[in-house]
Amino acid sequence: MTFVSVRAGGLSPLAPSWHSLNRPMPSLPRLSTRAEHRLAKRICGLSPAAQRRLFGAPPTIDGQTLASDIHALLKLAELAGSESFLTGKSVGEARAQARHEALVIGSQPPIPMARVEALEIPGQGGTIPARFYAPANLAAGAPAPLLVYFHGGGWVIGDLDTHDDACRFLAAGAGVAVLSIDYRLAPEHPFPAPLEDAWAGFAWALGNATELGVDPARIAVGGDSAGANLAAVVSLLARAGGGAMPAMQLLIYPPTDAAASLPSRQLFAEGFLLTKGDMEAFERAYLPPGTDAADPRVSILLAPDLRGLPPAYVATAGFDPLRDEAEAYALRMRDAGVRVALRRHPGLVHSFVNLTALSRTSRGAMLEAAGALRMGLAA
Numbered sequence: 244m245t246f247v248s249v250r251a252g253g254l255s256p257l258a259p260s261w262h263s264l265n266r267p268m269p270s271l272p273r274l275s276t277r278a279e280h281r282l283a284k285r286i287c288g289l290s291p292a293a294q295r296r297l298f299g300a301p302p303t304i305d306g307q308t309l310a311s312d313i314h315a316l317l318k319l320a321e322l323a324g325s326e327s328f329l330t331g332k333s334v335g336e337a338r339a340q341a342r343h344e345a346l347v348i349g350s351q352p353p354i355p356m357a358r359v360e361a362l363e364i365p366g367q368g369g370t371i372p373a374r375f376y377a378p379a380n381l382a383a384g385a386p387a388p389l390l391v392y393f394h395g396g397g398w399v400i401g402d403l404d405t406h407d408d409a410c411r412f413l414a415a416g417a418g419v420a421v422l423s424i425d426y427r428l429a430p431e432h433p434f435p436a437p438l439e440d441a442w443a444g445f446a447w448a449l450g451n452a453t454e455l456g457v458d459p460a461r462i463a464v465g466g467d468s469a470g471a472n473l474a475a476v477v478s479l480l481a482r483a484g485g486g487a488m489p490a491m492q493l494l495i496y497p498p499t500d501a502a503a504s505l506p507s508r509q510l511f512a513e514g515f516l517l518t519k520g521d522m523e524a525f526e527r528a529y530l531p532p533g534t535d536a537a538d539p540r541v542s543i544l545l546a547p548d549l550r551g552l553p554p555a556y557v558a559t560a561g562f563d564p565l566r567d568e569a570e571a572y573a574l575r576m577r578d579a580g581v582r583v584a585l586r587r588h589p590g591l592v593h594s595f596v597n598l599t600a601l602s603r604t605s606r607g608a609m610l611e612a613a614g615a616l617r618m619g620l621a622a
């Protein structure tokens with residue numbers, strides 16, 4: 244029996260649905276990346292009622308109901324055999340999967356920019372690749388605000404290409420330049436190597452603001468997942484160093500506590516893309532033997548003093564193992580007198596940063612993040 248039929252007029256669900264048959268869904272045949280993208284986009288574009296008919300009712304956990312388009316995407320991921328990031332895979336396989344999925348889920352064609360430039364930044368471990376994005380909507384004749392961005396991927400996977408779409412989205416949506424940093428990855432380069440490169444990227448942006456055409460007083464740091472962890476720790480290091488501080492922090496579902504396991508790591512341990520097993524594997528790869536998981540440069544939630552940090556916008560996903568620790572960090576910053584906007588998106592999962600081209604719910608969340616960035620870096 245056919246699962247879905249794609250034709251010139253659009254996507255046509257065929258009855259009965261696999262959910263109603265109460266039998267395992269078949270594996271999808273191998274398609275081109277463009278065909279996979281079209282299929283996923285059309286399924287995500289169906290009405291919530293149609294998505295429920297195809298895939299069943301989204302789950303409700305902890306008082307939250309999963310968004311219907313995200314539920315549909317999770318079912319497609321299940322069909323494609325990509326329900327997790329690292330569990331059951333080698334590092335090489337996980338990295339290849341991330342690169343392939345970026346081609347499938349990213350905007351087609353890419354979001355246009357006025358300029359995209361490959362750069363090289365000096366670092367402690369050698370040259371750090373970077374990519375500079377200048378959107379068309381920058382104010383003419385004035386230094387631009389800048390976001391120094393660190394991609395997610397558990398400090399193990401991800402690169403400039405896997406997060407190209409997210410950087411373009413934020414640049415265009417917020418009207419800011421973006422500098423994406425391709426920091427070294429574990430396990431080849433464990434802690435503190437990724438953090439050293441993140442710091443080098445921020446420091447280089449400050450020192451080369453004039454050449455980049457950006458305002459050194461309006462340089463933010465940000466990222467998603469492991470990249471948000473790096474952005475938060477860079478802010479802490481900047482405060483400790485007594486020099487220039489980031490103008491703001493854009494932290495999207497950051498891991499903040501590798502030394503403990505807050506309830507959301509158990510609640511959403513399986514079935515929502517990032518798994519508890521993934522996080523354990525990522526942390527094992529990132530932290531070499533003898534590393535103290537309670538080190539604030541790893542578990543920033545445990546830093547003794549958070550006073551004086553830059554203002555922060557913290558976004559979390561309701562169905563994310565990292566939800567509770569990210570929100571706990573936002574509240575600890577707020578208690579320390581830091582200006583913090585904390586926003587939970589209850590129907591979303593980890594990785595919504597990368598789903599804006601497919602999921603209306605993810606796009607709405609990222610438009611809000613872009614708006615926060617625009618306001619935080621306003622002249």
